[in-house]
Amino acid sequence: MSDYQVLNTRAPRVDGPAKATGQAKYTDDFKIPGMLYASILQSPVAHARILHIDASKARKLTGVKAVVTAREAGLIKYGVSPARYDETLFAHDKVRYVGDEIAAVAASDQDIAQEALSLIKVDYEELPAVFDMFEAMKEGAPQIHDEFPGNMNAEVHQEFGDTEAALRSCDLVVDHTFINKRQDAAFIEPHSCLAVFDHSGRLTLYTSTQVPHYVMRTVAMTLQIPVGNVRVIKPYVGGGFGPKCEATPLEMSCGLLSKVTGQPVKMTYSREQVFLHSRARHQFYAEMSLGVMKDGTMVALKNKAVLDGGAYTSFGIATVYYSGSLLGGPYKLKTMKYDGYRVYTNKPACGAQRGHGGVAHRACFEQLIDMTAEKLGIDPIDMRLKNIMTTGDITVNELDMSSLGMKECIEAIRSGSDWNNKKGKLPKGKGIGMACGFFVSGAGYPIYRSDTYHSTVVIKLSEDGGVANVMTGSAEIGQGSDTTMAMIAAETLGIKLKDVQVHSGDTDYSVDLGAYSSRQTLMTGHATKEAAEQVKSQIASHLSEELNVPVSSITFADGIVKFDGGPGNFEKLRSSYIKEHRGWMDPPTGEYLTFREAARMAYLKAGTIVGTGKYKPPRLGGSYKGAAVGTSPAYGCSAQIVEVTVDLETGQITIDRMTDAHDCGLAINRTSVEGQMQGSLSMGLGECLFEEVKFDSRGRVLNPSLGEYKIPTALDMPKVKSIIVESSEPNGPYGAKEVGEGAIMPTIPAILNAIYDATGVRVNELPATSERLFMALKDKSEAV
Amino acid sequence: MKRIIKLTINGKTIEAAVSSNQTLLQFLREDMDLTGTKHGCGLGDCGACTVILDGKAVNSCLVLAVQADGSEILTIEGLAEDGKLHPLQQAFVDKGAIQCGFCTPGMILSAKALLDEKPNPSELEIRTAISGNLCRCTGYQKIVEAIGEAAEVVRMREES
Numbered sequence: 041m042s043d044y045q046v047l048n049t050r051a052p053r054v055d056g057p058a059k060a061t062g063q064a065k066y067t068d069d070f071k072i073p074g075m076l077y078a079s080i081l082q083s084p085v086a087h088a089r090i091l092h093i094d095a096s097k098a099r100k101l102t103g104v105k106a107v108v109t110a111r112e113a114g115l116i117k118y119g120v121s122p123a124r125y126d127e128t129l130f131a132h133d134k135v136r137y138v139g140d141e142i143a144a145v146a147a148s149d150q151d152i153a154q155e156a157l158s159l160i161k162v163d164y165e166e167l168p169a170v171f172d173m174f175e176a177m178k179e180g181a182p183q184i185h186d187e188f189p190g191n192m193n194a195e196v197h198q199e200f201g202d203t204e205a206a207l208r209s210c211d212l213v214v215d216h217t218f219i220n221k222r223q224d225a226a227f228i229e230p231h232s233c234l235a236v237f238d239h240s241g242r243l244t245l246y247t248s249t250q251v252p253h254y255v256m257r258t259v260a261m262t263l264q265i266p267v268g269n270v271r272v273i274k275p276y277v278g279g280g281f282g283p284k285c286e287a288t289p290l291e292m293s294c295g296l297l298s299k300v301t302g303q304p305v306k307m308t309y310s311r312e313q314v315f316l317h318s319r320a321r322h323q324f325y326a327e328m329s330l331g332v333m334k335d336g337t338m339v340a341l342k343n344k345a346v347l348d349g350g351a352y353t354s355f356g357i358a359t360v361y362y363s364g365s366l367l368g369g370p371y372k373l374k375t376m377k378y379d380g381y382r383v384y385t386n387k388p389a390c391g392a393q394r395g396h397g398g399v400a401h402r403a404c405f406e407q408l409i410d411m412t413a414e415k416l417g418i419d420p421i422d423m424r425l426k427n428i429m430t431t432g433d434i435t436v437n438e439l440d441m442s443s444l445g446m447k448e449c450i451e452a453i454r455s456g457s458d459w460n461n462k463k464g465k466l467p468k469g470k471g472i473g474m475a476c477g478f479f480v481s482g483a484g485y486p487i488y489r490s491d492t493y494h495s496t497v498v499i500k501l502s503e504d505g506g507v508a509n510v511m512t513g514s515a516e517i518g519q520g521s522d523t524t525m526a527m528i529a530a531e532t533l534g535i536k537l538k539d540v541q542v543h544s545g546d547t548d549y550s551v552d553l554g555a556y557s558s559r560q561t562l563m564t565g566h567a568t569k570e571a572a573e574q575v576k577s578q579i580a581s582h583l584s585e586e587l588n589v590p591v592s593s594i595t596f597a598d599g600i601v602k603f604d605g606g607p608g609n610f611e612k613l614r615s616s617y618i619k620e621h622r623g624w625m626d627p628p629t630g631e632y633l634t635f636r637e638a639a640r641m642a643y644l645k646a647g648t649i650v651g652t653g654k655y656k657p658p659r660l661g662g663s664y665k666g667a668a669v670g671t672s673p674a675y676g677c678s679a680q681i682v683e684v685t686v687d688l689e690t691g692q693i694t695i696d697r698m699t700d701a702h703d704c705g706l707a708i709n710r711t712s713v714e715g716q717m718q719g720s721l722s723m724g725l726g727e728c729l730f731e732e733v734k735f736d737s738r739g740r741v742l743n744p745s746l747g748e749y750k751i752p753t754a755l756d757m758p759k760v761k762s763i764i765v766e767s768s769e770p771n772g773p774y775g776a777k778e779v780g781e782g783a784i785m786p787t788i789p790a791i792l793n794a795i796y797d798a799t800g801v802r803v804n805e806l807p808a809t810s811e812r813l814f815m816a817l818k819d820k821s822e823a824v
Numbered sequence: 825m826k827r828i829i830k831l832t833i834n835g836k837t838i839e840a841a842v843s844s845n846q847t848l849l850q851f852l853r854e855d856m857d858l859t860g861t862k863h864g865c866g867l868g869d870c871g872a873c874t875v876i877l878d879g880k881a882v883n884s885c886l887v888l889a890v891q892a893d894g895s896e897i898l899t900i901e902g903l904a905e906d907g908k909l910h911p912l913q914q915a916f917v918d919k920g921a922i923q924c925g926f927c928t929p930g931m932i933l934s935a936k937a938l939l940d941e942k943p944n945p946s947e948l949e950i951r952t953a954i955s956g957n958l959c960r961c962t963g964y965q966k967i968v969e970a971i972g973e974a975a976e977v978v979r980m981r982e983e984s
Binding site: 059062225226277519718723747754 | 853857858859860861862863864865866867868869870872900901903904909913914916917918919920922923924925926927928929932950951952954955956957958960961962964965966967968
């Protein structure tokens with residue numbers, strides 16, 4: 041075990057009791073006197089010209105306070121990446137998908153707001169629409185954005201080395217294609233926002249977001265409010281997983297309606313609207329060739345991607361880059377070529393979702409490795425170990441694996457699952473499969489080009505010295521970042537975890553880019569550590585002066601202060617503290633000076649003790665076009681083994697067991713790390729086996745509910761064995777790095793490789809439903 | 825059209841005028857300010873709005889407030905006693921069964937209804953009892969473990 045007092049333990053979450061008792065407030069739980077209720081009018085057609093909008097009847101309805109359309113909102117374009125701002129708050133010339141926003145209403149209650157929407161008359165001239173990404177790329181396809189001919193939203197072409205020549209030199213080249221389906225994030229809390237525009241011209245948004253900082257910037261830009269006058273507060277958030285990583289029409293509408301009416305305005309999406317807003321996992325088509333030598337050495341990878349982006353860009357540029365860049369490891373390749381295309385279709389926009397851009401392509405690649413290993417007669421694990429990267433390796437596309445416990449993860453699952461006694465030895469209908477993956481610990485660059493710090497943190501001590509208040513704009517969305525920051529602060533200050541209070545998710549507290557790309561532990565963690573060190577050194581220097589001892593003799597741990605490892609002479613501090621706090625409970629006792637007394641003394645000398653910390657990564661990555669996407673100060677990695685039973689008569693798949701190892705560097709909180717690993721597996725399992733957002737022939741979502749869009753229940757999840765692997769990451773605070781997304785990477789291919797092992801059938805289209813597997817089994821038996 | 829209903833919520837008798845189309849969920853959240861009961865879908869799919877009505881776990885979005893007339897309701901706010909967490913709440917906190925927390929109130933109440941009926945449930949019975957409560961964060965494993973542990977604590981408490 042480690043020498044840490046707080047880190048690397050199983051400390052209960054700091055927000056646990058609030059969440060277990062119903063006291064934790066989420067955005068929709070807030071009510072403010074005078075608050076109005078808002079709703080958005082969304083297009084019922086997938087592609088049409090807007091000829092006329094008549095809101096006069098809605099405006100006259102009793103109880104309606106405001107109706108806003110593009111006329112009131114203006115036409116300022118926004119999006120995620122400034123390189124592709126292609127949305128306006130409300131559609132003005134065209135609607136581009138069923139659900140495109142046209143107007144918003146604020147009224148004295150929800151029913152009136154809803155009725156008002158039905159009174160807004162919109163005349164449409166319907167246009168031909170296109171819903172399939174391959175159809176959208178064809179000549180003559182309906183054009184969705186004039187600025188992007190051929191519906192080509194973004195193209196990426198990258199090559200490292202001469203891939204064609206390398207493939208020609210290989211002993212064996214194996215090809216594979218793979219296609220997934222659009223996934224929904226299915227967080228349980230629908231988006232919600234409460235906007236308060238006050239008389240001083242300040243807009244405060246309480247909103248269910250992963251990224252208060254980006255919401256602040258986007259809303260300020262679209263509503264033309266000075267950015268310093270926009271404050272975004274993120275109450276507790278009921279899950280995000282990616283789609284809450286950008287400003288929403290809901291937030292902008294509430295802000296605008298509050299500005300127009302001068303009253304607080306709240307809006308919450310229905311579950312159907314969550315599906316319509318989407319911004320979740322794209323549909324990806326992957327086409328790959330892997331070239332190897334006879335002994336299993338991987339040489340060249342050729343990768344082509346086509347992404348169904350939906351009607352707008354959202355995060356999509358980053359997504360289409362990630363589908364290429366995240367295949368650079370964790371295997372040593374000599375050459376790699378990537379061609380990626382993101383295509384517009386008349387469907388809700390796709391964006392970032394757990395394992396951003398990498399999941400489907402990882403699924404294809406890890407199947408391809410198994411297919412290759414089989415042809416070469418090599419065990420899939422040995423094949424991977426032969427090519428595995430280790431700490432210090434740099435991928436062919438220049439990603440620096442500053443720590444990488446990939447080999448340790450593979451060894452851990454091999455023994456943890458008893459692979460050697462199972463692989464090739466299971467009866468018909470039972471199978472075992474494995475896969476690997478890695479992911480960034482925080483994107484190396486912000487979404488907008490800037491030299492901004494990625495995280496700053498302020499730590500302020502209470503005047504009695506008893507509480508360290510950590511103030512951060514970081515976003516606790518369920519992943520446990522508040523607890524992580526509390527633990528890092530407590531460890532660094534040398535105080536007990538209970539004496540730290542985290543105040544997070546508020547743009548007024550500090551700058552933080554938010555909860556995406558698995559960045560909070562590493563980046564906010566660094567800033568928290570630096571702020572705590574600053575506080576500690578201030579206290580030490582005041583102590584040194586007051587007690588006339590050298591700073592180097594002072595140490596802080598577990599709430600007490602030692603001098604040269606002993607109690608030292610601090611009597612005058614204790615008696616003055618007790619004198620000042622006469623009648624208070626809990627006077628300081630014991631043979632050592634407490635942190636509280638030391639901090640009080642520092643306050644009396646210098647005023648409120650405040651420490652600040654900041655973090656931004658150094659310049660990372662190569663200099664080729666798109667080199668920024670995929671860079672990170674560190675990479676987490678995972679290996680998984682899945683065991684399945686397949687009913688060969690019906691194609692029914694049962695996942696029997698999953699064994700999962702993840703290298704997260706130092707596990708700040710072991711329970712939270714396991715929680716992220718297990719949650720990733722369940723999301724991957726759902727995507728693999730049954731999740732699919734379906735559309736009808738007119739572009740309407742067919743299953744916009746959690747009854748018809750199925751996510752795993754407690755009965756769908758098998759027992760999971762979670763093994764934490766801890767490399768020491770030089771670029772992470774206390775050696776820590778990510779776990780929230782890397783852990784999903786191997787899940788789908790591990791399941792599919794296990795299904796192949798059980799049946800001899802390769803599933804190359806998700807979801808791997810029993811029907812799809814049954815048909816594949818039938819095709820196979822007919823072919824024989 | 826409003827109707828007067830009389831019911832017990834978390835041990836307190838309440839008399840209130842409700843609209844005939846108002847759901848129990850809306851009544852609890854909007855009229856009673858009991859926002860610990862969550863709205864996740866409004867269709868009975870997700871279980872975030874689970875409360876215990878006359879001893880049974882129900883989706884409060886599928887019950888009309890008028891149907892709850894004369895009934896006894898337990899919401900998450902009524903579970904802790906004298907400021908002390910119920911063993912289920914404590915186990916959820918201790919075992920890491922909570923992440924975003926949005927499913928937690930409903931999940932805990934489904935578990936409570938199970939333990940009231942079956943003090944010593946098998947793992948399959950636990951998984952079945954919470955199969956109507958969706959959680960996207962945890963993969964359920966730590967929730968199942970927490971319920972198992974809480975069952976033990978409750979049994980021991982009742983024996984002593």
